[in-house]
Amino acid sequence: MKSIKVYGTILIVVALMASLVVSCNKDIDLSEELPALVPVGTDEDAETWLGAAEPDVTMAKMITAAETSTPKIFDPANDLTMVQDVNSAAYQAELTSIKDLQKNLTAEQKQIIEYWSGGGVLRWNQILRGLVARFNLPPAPKADGTYPVPDAENPFADPNFPFANPPYAARAYSYVTIAQYEALKAAWHYMYVYNRQSPFDVDNSVQSLMPETGLPAYPSHDAVLSGVTAEMLKLLFPAAVEEITLRAAEQRNAALWSGRASSSDIAKGLALGKSVANLFITRARGDGMGTAGGNKAAWDALAQNAIDQGETPWISLENPKRPPMLPFFGLRKAGVSNGVKAWRMTTDDIINNRPTPPPATASSEMADEVNEVKYYADNLTRERLAIVHKWADGAGTYTPPGHWNDIAAEYIRDAKFSEVRAARAFALLNMAMHDAGVACWDTKYFYFNPRPCQLDPSIKTGTGVPNFPAFTSGHSNFSGSASTVLSYLFPQGSDYFNDQAREASLSRLYGAIHYRTDVEVGLEQGQTVGLFTVNFATADGAD
Amino acid sequence: MFVLLKTPNYMNRLLLVLMALCSQVAFSQTLTDGLMMSKGKFCTGFLYTHDQWKEYWEGELSRENGNIGEVTTQSIMWAGNYGITGKLNVIAMLPYIKTDASMGTLHGMNDIQDLSIGVKYNFFKKEFEKSAFKAFGVLNFSTPIGDYTPDFFPLSIGTQTTNVAYRLTTYFKLKEGWFVNLSGAYTWRSNTQIDRPSYFDGNEFVMSDEVKMPNMFDIFGSIGYLKGPLQVEADYIQQNTLGGGDIRRQDMPFVSNRMNFIKTGALVMYYPPQVKNLALRAAGYYTLSGRNVGQSTTWMVGALYTFTFIKEQ
Numbered sequence: 001m002k003s004i005k006v007y008g009t010i011l012i013v014v015a016l017m018a019s020l021v022v023s024c025n026k027d028i029d030l031s032e033e034l035p036a037l038v039p040v041g042t043d044e045d046a047e048t049w050l051g052a053a054e055p056d057v058t059m060a061k062m063i064t065a066a067e068t069s070t071p072k073i074f075d076p077a078n079d080l081t082m083v084q085d086v087n088s089a090a091y092q093a094e095l096t097s098i099k100d101l102q103k104n105l106t107a108e109q110k111q112i113i114e115y116w117s118g119g120g121v122l123r124w125n126q127i128l129r130g131l132v133a134r135f136n137l138p139p140a141p142k143a144d145g146t147y148p149v150p151d152a153e154n155p156f157a158d159p160n161f162p163f164a165n166p167p168y169a170a171r172a173y174s175y176v177t178i179a180q181y182e183a184l185k186a187a188w189h190y191m192y193v194y195n196r197q198s199p200f201d202v203d204n205s206v207q208s209l210m211p212e213t214g215l216p217a218y219p220s221h222d223a224v225l226s227g228v229t230a231e232m233l234k235l236l237f238p239a240a241v242e243e244i245t246l247r248a249a250e251q252r253n254a255a256l257w258s259g260r261a262s263s264s265d266i267a268k269g270l271a272l273g274k275s276v277a278n279l280f281i282t283r284a285r286g287d288g289m290g291t292a293g294g295n296k297a298a299w300d301a302l303a304q305n306a307i308d309q310g311e312t313p314w315i316s317l318e319n320p321k322r323p324p325m326l327p328f329f330g331l332r333k334a335g336v337s338n339g340v341k342a343w344r345m346t347t348d349d350i351i352n353n354r355p356t357p358p359p360a361t362a363s364s365e366m367a368d369e370v371n372e373v374k375y376y377a378d379n380l381t382r383e384r385l386a387i388v389h390k391w392a393d394g395a396g397t398y399t400p401p402g403h404w405n406d407i408a409a410e411y412i413r414d415a416k417f418s419e420v421r422a423a424r425a426f427a428l429l430n431m432a433m434h435d436a437g438v439a440c441w442d443t444k445y446f447y448f449n450p451r452p453c454q455l456d457p458s459i460k461t462g463t464g465v466p467n468f469p470a471f472t473s474g475h476s477n478f479s480g481s482a483s484t485v486l487s488y489l490f491p492q493g494s495d496y497f498n499d500q501a502r503e504a505s506l507s508r509l510y511g512a513i514h515y516r517t518d519v520e521v522g523l524e525q526g527q528t529v530g531l532f533t534v535n536f537a538t539a540d541g542a543d
Numbered sequence: 544m545f546v547l548l549k550t551p552n553y554m555n556r557l558l559l560v561l562m563a564l565c566s567q568v569a570f571s572q573t574l575t576d577g578l579m580m581s582k583g584k585f586c587t588g589f590l591y592t593h594d595q596w597k598e599y600w601e602g603e604l605s606r607e608n609g610n611i612g613e614v615t616t617q618s619i620m621w622a623g624n625y626g627i628t629g630k631l632n633v634i635a636m637l638p639y640i641k642t643d644a645s646m647g648t649l650h651g652m653n654d655i656q657d658l659s660i661g662v663k664y665n666f667f668k669k670e671f672e673k674s675a676f677k678a679f680g681v682l683n684f685s686t687p688i689g690d691y692t693p694d695f696f697p698l699s700i701g702t703q704t705t706n707v708a709y710r711l712t713t714y715f716k717l718k719e720g721w722f723v724n725l726s727g728a729y730t731w732r733s734n735t736q737i738d739r740p741s742y743f744d745g746n747e748f749v750m751s752d753e754v755k756m757p758n759m760f761d762i763f764g765s766i767g768y769l770k771g772p773l774q775v776e777a778d779y780i781q782q783n784t785l786g787g788g789d790i791r792r793q794d795m796p797f798v799s800n801r802m803n804f805i806k807t808g809a810l811v812m813y814y815p816p817q818v819k820n821l822a823l824r825a826a827g828y829y830t831l832s833g834r835n836v837g838q839s840t841t842w843m844v845g846a847l848y849t850f851t852f853i854k855e856q
Contacts, residue, residue, distance in 0.1 A: 026734055028753045031741075129741070130748030140793040141609070158792060317648055319609030380650055382690050389694055389738040396743050396794050406740060406750075453648045460650040464610075464795075512650075 032126065032409055034118025038211040039418040043542075046420040047189035050540035052178050052427050053343070056283040057276070062186040065275045073271045074219075076193050083194050083218055083264075086202045094262040095203050101257055102207050109257055110209075116254035117210045120225040121180060121422040122413055125405055127247060128176055129398040131237045135164040136396055138322070138467070145320035149293065155239035162237065166466075166474055167292075167329045167340075167437045169399040172236045174343060174427075174434035175284055176229060181427035183228035183276035184221060184420040187269065191216040200259035209258035213418070219269035220261035221419055226251040227273020228280075235281055288340040292329040299323055301336070306448040312361040314450045314469040325468040330441025337445075342438045343431035344532040350439050353528055355521045358449055358471040366455070369515040373452040377459045377512035385462050388511035391475060391504045392463040400475050400504065401433045404482035407500065411490045424542055429485050432533035436481035436526045437474070443525070444469040452515060462511040472522035473514045476505035480526020481533070488534045501526075573624050573634050574661050574681050575726040575763040577714020580626030583853025587623035590824065590845030592616075592638075596837030599697070602789035603834055612646025614697050614837055618656075622847070630665040637688065640700040649698055654689035656701045661708075673718045681710035681728070693754075694737040696796035697837065703798075704756050705733040720770035726763040732756040735798055744799055745788020754799050757786030765810075774812040780828065781805045790835050804833035808841070820849040 051058050066073040085091065105113075116123060139147050139159035148159055155161035162168055196218040200208035215221065230248035234241055252270065255261040261269070302324070306313035316322045331337040332347050342350065359365035376384070393400045405426065412425050449471040453459040466474070483501035487494035505523045508514035537543075580586055594616040598605050620638035627633060641653035661683035669676045686705040693703035710728035734753050741750045760783055767776025787801035808828030815821060828841040 026755050028734065028749065028751045028755050030749070030751050032750050126750065130743075133741070133743040133748045137791060137794055319646060377650065382692075385692060386738040389692065390740075392739070396791070396797075397739075398741065398748075403740075459648070461648045462650050465648050 032406070032413075034122055034413060036114070036117040036211045037119035037122070037413075038416060039213055039421075040416045041418055041421070042214050043188070043418045043420050044192060046185050046418075046542075047192070049185060049424070049542045050536070051185075052181055052424075052431060052536075052540075053280070053283065057179075057182050057279045059185065059189065061279055062182065062276050063189070065279065066186070066190075066272055069275060073268060073275060074190055074193075080194065083196055086196065091262065091264070094264060095199055095206060098199050098206055098256065098259055098262065099203075102209070102259065105209075105257060109253070112250050113209050113254045113258045116222070116251050117258075119413070119419065119422060120222055120251055121184075121419050121426060122409055123251075124176070124180070124225065124229045125409055125426055127243075128173065128233070129402045129405060131233065131240055131243075132164045132169045132172065132402050133396060133398045134240070135160060135162055135237055136169065136399060138163055138165070138395060141320050141322075147320075147322055152238065160239050164237075164399070165325055166393075166399045166401065166478070167326045167441055170401045170430070170434045170437035170478065171287075171289065171340065173401050173405060174430040175236065175280060176232045177423065177426040177430045178343070179228050179232050179277055179280040180225060181420070181423040182280075183224050183273050184423050186272060186276055187219055187221045187224040188420055190219055190268075190272065191221065194218045196265070198260050198265075199262050206259040208260070210254070210260050213260075215418075217261050217265045219272050220252070220255050220265040221269065222255035222261060223252050223266040223269025224273040224276075225419065227270040228277045229273070231274050231277030232280060235284060283341075288338055289329075291337075292326045292340055293323075294327050294337075296323075298336075299327060302327060302445055302448050310360070310362070311448070312450055312455070314448045315454060316467055317451060317453055317465050318467055322467050324445070325466070326441065327445045327468075330438045330443070331445040332442050333446065339442060340438055342435040344536055345435050345439065345529065349532065350442050353439065353525070354443055354446060355472060355525055357447055358515070358517050358521070361450060361455065366515075369517060370452055370456050370459075373509065373512050373515055374456060374459050376510050377452075377461065380462050380510075380512075384510040387503060387507045388462040391507040392511070393475070394464050394466070400478040401430065401437070401482075403504075404429065404433060404478065404486075407482075407497070408486055408489075411486070411493060415490070421542065424540075425489050428489065428533055428537050429482060432481040432485045432530045433478050435532065436477040436529045439525060439529050440472055440474050440477035440522065441468075443472050444474075447471050452512060459512050461513050463513065465513050470514055471518050472525055473505065473508050473518040474522070475508050476501075476514075476519045476522030477526035477529065479504040480523040480528075481530035482526075484527050484530025485533050485537075488537060573622070573632075574663065574683055574710065575712060575724070575728075576765075577677055577679065577712060577716070577722065577724045579629055579663070579665055580624050580632050580849070581629045582626050584849055584851050585623060585625045586822070586847050586849040587621070588822075588845055588847030590620045590622060590843055592618045592620070592841060592843045594618075594839045594841040596830070596839035599837040600790075600833045600835055601792065601794075604792075605838070610647035611644040611649065611697065614642065614644050616640060616642050616700075616839075622845075632663045634661040634663055634683075635659065642698045642700055644698060649695075652691060652695060652698050652700050654691040654700055656687070656689055656691065657685045657706075658688045659683060659685035675716050677714045677716075679710075679712040679714070681708070681712065683708040683710065683728075692738065693735050693798045694739070696798060696800075699798070702732070702756065703735045707731045716769070720768045722765075722767055722769055722776075724763075724765045724767075724776075728761050728763075730759045730761070732758055737798070742797070744797055745791060745794075754797075756799050757784050757801070759784050767810075772814040772816055774810075776810050778808050778810060778826075778828070779805075780807070787835075796835060800835040802833075802835045804836050805831045806841075807831055820851075822847040822849070 150159045150161040198217040199206040226248040233244045303313035328337040330339045451470045479501035483497035486497045505519040597613045618638045618640040622636045624634045636659045640656045643651035663681045667678035708728045708730040712726035716722035762781045764779040765776040783803045784801045787799045806828045810826040813823045824845040826843040830838045
């Protein structure tokens with residue numbers, strides 16, 4: 001009897017274990033699902049909203065580029081009647097071809113339509129975050145202890161180009177989203193000039209396989225978005241050209257297969273998107289990024305300058321020592337560096353808002369700060385480690401600016417914005433974070449302040465120590481600017497955004513990679529930078 | 544423990560139920576070898592393991608990393624093996640693990656890791672004139688006890704997954720003491736969860752805090768000699784992860800990486816005649832090849848004591 005009980009128990013345990021395996025499939029619950037977007041408004045007046053990239057890109061410049069190119073993309077004075085004639089043989093042939101396509105849609109094609117129904121701006125933001133994560137890897141050291149520099153002209157080599165570190169990423173997010181925003185405004189302009197409806201509106205026998213937006217279809221705003229985004233991404237992530245072009249083509253195909261746009265709607269949209277991208281590419285090539293890396297003499301001069309001020313200069317904590325990350329991305333210093341252009345701040349704005357110096361490295365205040373960091377290093381609780389890792393956003397991730405795009409995406413999705421208004425939201429968020437990156441990098445290299453583990457090597461960190469000076473914290477700047485802009489866009493989420501920003505900021509102290517002064521001053525600095533964008537946004541005519 | 548020996552029967556039953564419930568007992572060797580505890584015997588003790596590597600495989604590229612130097616993993620593991628019958632054993636293990644890196648700034652980790660409980664069944668036995676052949680099935684279950692993070696490799700102490708392993712072992716022994724043992728297992732692993740909302744797993748960007756964990760298989764082979772108070776064996780260990788991405792150039796490792804290795808080593812078990820029921824165990828292993836793992840050298844020492852609850856008839 002006893003042995004029967006024992007065997008019975010064993011049998012039950014075995015059965016439980018086996019059922020565990022059978023019952024658990026490994027499919028992952030993905031966050032940020034995007035249901036089909038049905039915008040709550042058309043934002044017909046979007047073309048009048050203030051330009052986000054003036055004076056480099058203006059509505060007038062976009063129109064001029066589109067109407068003076070060879071061949072001309074648009075020529076309303078001469079082609080308006082032709083475009084509006086939906087009974088023309090050419091347009092009717094386009095409709096017939098859509099109807100033929102719709103008869104034989106494969107499961108894969110339907111899936112592509114469903115994917116892009118979630119909203120092009122939101123989808124491209126997800127793709128962009130993935131690209132940043134993929135390319136956010138520092139170059140490996142060479143055998144001689146030096147580091148190769150990623151080469152934009154040879155992007156597939158080791159190391160890949162780019163190293164999408166936080167400043168690079170902040171700038172990339174801002175270029176892509178601002179270019180999308182301006183291109184969609186140009187699209188809105190022409191959509192209402194030509195006012196030609198979608199194929200499914202023109203012809204009842206064309207199925208409507210995407211939600212109807214009430215927007216005119218010529219040019220296709222989906223195609224505009226595919227064109228402008230692909231061009232910007234190819235500039236910023238050239239080694240991902242295959243993925244980028246495939247995705248862009250999918251987006252245009254989804255517009256065609258769904259009956260939302262005809263082939264001429266799409267051709268004009270693609271051309272307009274590319275044309276607007278060219279204006280941004282011109283700006284990007286001349287914005288100072290090309291010289292943001294500096295050279296050995298310039299790095300040594302930064303250290304010497306700190307020594308001359310009586311300070312201990314920052315040194316790399318990597319082995320072998322790595323050159324500082326993009327020292328001239330932000331620095332505004334006469335005769336030394338002009339930094340990368342900001343979107344909403346002038347050089348004077350950046351200098352005037354530069355925080356006052358942190359405690360001197362030899363001061364007792366600094367000793368106290370180091371001791372506090374040491375406390376957190378030695379008392380790394382599981383709760384604090386979770387916060388450190390939630391916000392680490394280090395190598396191989398979408399970076400802190402990507403994290404804030406992640407946070408914003410759910411709000412933008414739930415608001416059911418039109419594509420142009422969604423693009424505005426991402427553009428505002430990312431112009432603020434780019435400016436915060438510029439202002440923070442100015443401060444970091446102006447003071448060239450060492451990290452806690454440099455002053456006390458017994459400090460062990462809960463995440464990797466970033467390879468640039470400590471004061472002020474980049475995470476705090478990005479988070480302060482992002483929470484300020486998001487609080488403007490979504491006031492109902494303001495408490496949440498501010499809590500998240502504070503947590504992100506403190507995570508750097510908990511992880512023992514920043515002093516309290518770095519994170520507190522950095523958060524305020526970010527909030528100040530964010531207000532430049534909010535001031536712009538409240539007057540841009542979109543509210 | 545001697546008190547336990549004299550306790551009434553219900554205490555034994557309680558212990559049995561406890562072991563059956565919480566599952567188990569298994570130290571890796573005991574799971575893969577061809578030996579069984581006889582009925583009513585409980586072998587338990589502690590094992591200390593010291594594992595260290597400097598070179599590791601970033602994908603298939605062998606390299607060092609000046610930002611971590613040498614990674615040392617030490618563990619103290621409790622292990623127990625109870626003979627429900629001579630053919631059915633329950634094996635349990637629970638390790639405490641501590642990691643450290645010799646260079647760079649990264650903080651070492653330490654915690655209790657996973658409780659493992661296995662049932663080992665000798666389902667086939669054939670005696671010949673001068674030899675014997677046995678076959679075993681082992682079902683092993685393990686689940687995290689400590690709330691450690693699986694998202695800090697190479698310093699994480701584990702993957703924070705619940706695993707179920709199905710193992711088959713064959714054992715052939717000659718009367719004069721030589722033996723050959725061959726064991727293989729397929730391990731199902733649950734997904735794991737990390738503290739961040741998205742990650743790049745080496746192949747793709749995933750918007751989730753849940754990480755899909757590939758299953759694994761392992762092969763364990765040994766040739767040895769067992770007679771009287773001495774057991775000596777040479778071991779071959781191979782583990783393959785059935786999926787997962789490689790560590791990218793200069794990236795950190797990730798929990799779902801394809802972690803493969805082949806190790807070789809030796810184990811000595813000695814029963815000192817002076818102390819009845821005591822077993823001393825020592826082993827050493829070296830990693831010959833691998834993928835997304837460190838090329839480690841491992842030493843292990845342990846002491847196990849066998850208690851008898853039920854006298855054999």
